[in-house]
Amino acid sequence: MNLRQLAQMLALxxxxxxxxxxxxxxxxxxxxxxxxxxxxxxxYRPNPSARRLATGKSGMIGYVLPTGxxxxxxxxxxxxxxxxxxxxxxxxxxxxxSPADVDDQETTxxxxxxxxxxxxxxxxxxxxxxxxxxxxNTLGIPxxxxxxxxxxxxEYPYLDIDNEGAFQEAARLLVQLGHRRxxxxxxxxxxxxxxxxxxxxxxxxxxxxxxLEDRHVCSVVMTEENGYRATRRLLxxxxxxxxxxxxxxxxxxxxxxxxxxxxLGIPGDVSLIAHDDVFPWLKPENFSVPLSTTRSSIRxxxxxxxxxxxxxxxxxxxxxxxxxxxxxxxxxxxxxxxxA
Amino acid sequence: MNLRQLAQMLALxxxxxxxxxxxxxxxxxxxxxxxxxxxxxxxYRPNPSARRLATGKSGMIGYVLPTGxxxxxxxxxxxxxxxxxxxxxxxxxxxxxSPADVDDQETTxxxxxxxxxxxxxxxxxxxxxxxxxxxxNTLGIPxxxxxxxxxxxxEYPYLDIDNEGAFQEAARLLVQLGHRRxxxxxxxxxxxxxxxxxxxxxxxxxxxxxxLEDRHVCSVVMTEENGYRATRRLLxxxxxxxxxxxxxxxxxxxxxxxxxxxxLGIPGDVSLIAHDDVFPWLKPENFSVPLSTTRSSIRxxxxxxxxxxxxxxxxxxxxxxxxxxxxxxxxxxxxxxxxA
DNA sequence: CGAAAAAGCCAAAGCGCTTTGGAAGACTCT
DNA sequence: AGAGTCTTCCAAAGCGCTTTGGCTTTTTCG
Numbered sequence: 001m002n003l004r005q006l007a008q009m010l011a012l013x014x015x016x017x018x019x020x021x022x023x024x025x026x027x028x029x030x031x032x033x034x035x036x037x038x039x040x041x042x043x044y045r046p047n048p049s050a051r052r053l054a055t056g057k058s059g060m061i062g063y064v065l066p067t068g069x070x071x072x073x074x075x076x077x078x079x080x081x082x083x084x085x086x087x088x089x090x091x092x093x094x095x096x097x098s099p100a101d102v103d104d105q106e107t108t109x110x111x112x113x114x115x116x117x118x119x120x121x122x123x124x125x126x127x128x129x130x131x132x133x134x135x136x137n138t139l140g141i142p143x144x145x146x147x148x149x150x151x152x153x154x155e156y157p158y159l160d161i162d163n164e165g166a167f168q169e170a171a172r173l174l175v176q177l178g179h180r181r182x183x184x185x186x187x188x189x190x191x192x193x194x195x196x197x198x199x200x201x202x203x204x205x206x207x208x209x210x211x212l213e214d215r216h217v218c219s220v221v222m223t224e225e226n227g228y229r230a231t232r233r234l235l236x237x238x239x240x241x242x243x244x245x246x247x248x249x250x251x252x253x254x255x256x257x258x259x260x261x262x263x264l265g266i267p268g269d270v271s272l273i274a275h276d277d278v279f280p281w282l283k284p285e286n287f288s289v290p291l292s293t294t295r296s297s298i299r300x301x302x303x304x305x306x307x308x309x310x311x312x313x314x315x316x317x318x319x320x321x322x323x324x325x326x327x328x329x330x331x332x333x334x335x336x337x338x339x340a
Numbered sequence: 341m342n343l344r345q346l347a348q349m350l351a352l353x354x355x356x357x358x359x360x361x362x363x364x365x366x367x368x369x370x371x372x373x374x375x376x377x378x379x380x381x382x383x384y385r386p387n388p389s390a391r392r393l394a395t396g397k398s399g400m401i402g403y404v405l406p407t408g409x410x411x412x413x414x415x416x417x418x419x420x421x422x423x424x425x426x427x428x429x430x431x432x433x434x435x436x437x438s439p440a441d442v443d444d445q446e447t448t449x450x451x452x453x454x455x456x457x458x459x460x461x462x463x464x465x466x467x468x469x470x471x472x473x474x475x476x477n478t479l480g481i482p483x484x485x486x487x488x489x490x491x492x493x494x495e496y497p498y499l500d501i502d503n504e505g506a507f508q509e510a511a512r513l514l515v516q517l518g519h520r521r522x523x524x525x526x527x528x529x530x531x532x533x534x535x536x537x538x539x540x541x542x543x544x545x546x547x548x549x550x551x552l553e554d555r556h557v558c559s560v561v562m563t564e565e566n567g568y569r570a571t572r573r574l575l576x577x578x579x580x581x582x583x584x585x586x587x588x589x590x591x592x593x594x595x596x597x598x599x600x601x602x603x604l605g606i607p608g609d610v611s612l613i614a615h616d617d618v619f620p621w622l623k624p625e626n627f628s629v630p631l632s633t634t635r636s637s638i639r640x641x642x643x644x645x646x647x648x649x650x651x652x653x654x655x656x657x658x659x660x661x662x663x664x665x666x667x668x669x670x671x672x673x674x675x676x677x678x679x680a
Numbered sequence: 681c682g683a684a685a686a687a688g689c690c691a692a693a694g695c696g697c698t699t700t701g702g703a704a705g706a707c708t709c710t
Numbered sequence: 711a712g713a714g715t716c717t718t719c720c721a722a723a724g725c726g727c728t729t730t731g732g733c734t735t736t737t738t739c740g
Contacts, residue, residue: 013719013721
């Protein structure tokens with residue numbers, strides 16, 4: 001059942017039927033009711049391909065997915081997706097993942113914009129002066145950055161959590177507990193979130209006349225194994241740290257294992273605070289020693305990003321509004337006073 | 341630059357240019373070269389919306405994503421996606437995720453098929469006589485099932501791993517080591533993979549005159565916490581099992597923690613074998629006691645599913661071919677002879 | 681050499697929707 | 711009553727591609 005048939009059936013023109021259905025004002029309310037009624041009764045659904053060709057709107061939001069034999073998609077992605085999908089569902093949006101070579105995402109961005117494949121995109125894991133952000137900004141497609149990309153000469157809309165504040169608070173707590181040598185096991189420090197977290201720690205320490213030694217900072221891909229390795233390296237050196245902040249629960253698994261392997265204890269010998277993105281399948285309170293965390297639901301962020309994308313598509317939101325969510329510091333058993 | 345302009349530029353008709361570009365035979369090779377040349381030089385890219393409207397083909401593969409406030413996307417999904425995306429990239433396919441209410445996916449399947457939004461779909465985590473499989477089968481869109489759905493009265497194409505054989509082998513090994521009371525901590529037993537795994541264990545045990553007691557079988561959502569709880573429940577009962585097979589590495593984390601909490605040891609008191617889908621961020625060899633596993637890369641499966649979908653779209657593959665991959669049993673330190 | 685077949689190209693008709701530019705009729709106002 | 715203004719609807723022109731049906735021109739072959 002297409003528009004023409006429906007129009008014929010109602011003895012109206014396609015124009016009128018189309019307008020009635022799309023809520024244009026220049027149609028009699030009585031007529032509109034008749035049209036909508038008939039449409040519903042016959043289960044008429046406008047053909048999206050045709051609509052897209054005519055309007056250029058696709059009803060989809062896009063994400064360029066970096067891929068490659070050596071590229072692993074972050075498990076955080078799936079949680080973000082849960083939130084995004086949940087919102088998208090209730091608003092009839094689809095999400096299209098366009099896989100791209102990790103080293104050439106520009107081509108893909110250009111393609112999806114030129115082809116008008118999606119109405120909006122989001123960008124995740126941004127870096128300082130991220131080229132993707134600059135690109136979509138000039139391409140003129142609605143977008144939201146999940147995270148921040150600093151050092152660009154333009155404003156852009158984003159949603160981020162207060163990584164700096166979170167790790168600042170975490171470090172402050174540890175210092176208050178008497179720790180003097182803190183360590184940070186961070187994610188890839190080319191990404192802004194990691195930079196902010198390091199910055200936050202440095203600031204908190206500086207405020208107490210302390211500093212974060214370079215040898216006490218690790219930047220690695222966030223796997224259990226890397227958490228383990230980093231921890232061993234940290235704890236086996238002279239002047240080992242007595243407290244560790246860790247950028248992910250997954251790495252924290254490795255931290256805990258390493259501490260145990262070294263015959264040390266949490267929080268007796270080492271205090272630990274990790275960042276928790278709130279996975280349903282791995283909870284900090286269930287660690288052998290319940291983990292203190294800086295907590296922020298990445299899932300909620302996904303839903304919010306979807307919401308704002310929808311708003312931008314429909315013109316309800318515009319401009320370069322940045323949104324920074326506070327992060328909870330949740331204290332559990334994994335922190336204690338510094339060992340004597 | 342659109343087709344008409346290109347045709348005008350070449351002083352040819354749109355027909356000829358279109359045919360030249362799409363490799364139809366009724367065009368002079370010399371002409372074809374000229375056309376392709378000009379197309380490349382001017383960076384002509386056919387408008388996919390227009391092409392889609394004309395042909396009904398979208399160049400996308402689809403996945404209906406069950407969502408809901410209480411629905412968590414499985415972290416396995418992201419690994420599968422890595423493989424799928426990697427293949428899709430090299431073949432210019434996009435993936436569209438259509439979020440659907442977990443309790444009404446049919447509407448969404450019908451929509452994406454009726455609207456011809458995608459050229460093919462895949463279905464994951466199937467159950468016996470899965471209605472989604474029956475649905476897409478009757479809807480007539482190319483599809484592949486990742487997993488199996490038994491008890492339907494029709495054939496369909498699928499890719500699955502030999503879950504039954506894997507757990508059979510695992511159980512056999514444990515029995516050979518002298519274990520008599522085995523337990524299974526399984527995933528949701530409404531899904532085929534879980535059913536197959538249980539079946540495999542039962543068969544192996546039966547072959548030795550043993551049986552898997554119902555109280556030694558747990559079926560839970562695969563989280564760390566559920567692994568922990570299940571293990572405590574198992575080990576705190578009379579006639580506790582001396583060996584556990586576990587359907588996921590994530591649950592295995594909880595198993596290990598529970599065993600430790602109970603003051604028991606692996607493999608001294610309890611042997612453990614888990615299924616490993618091969619996550620880059622959590623490896624069985626890195627558990628405090630290296631984990632024996634039944635191993636199968638879900639990522640490779642994703643790539644293979646994409647490959648077969650592409651083949652089906654282009655008509656290279658047809659029929660209801662089922663493909664079952666063998667699973668490796670990798671023995672590490674977590675298994676030992678049964679305690680006296 | 682002439683008829684039949686093949687090769688190479690084109691005009692035009694879709695695909696199903698939105699949107700522009702009116703036009704007819706109803707209503708308002710002086 | 712006539713001009714002007716709304717209201718309500720329509721015909722037709724896109725959007726950019728594929729594909730049908732047909733028309734020349736060239737090649738093939740008895």
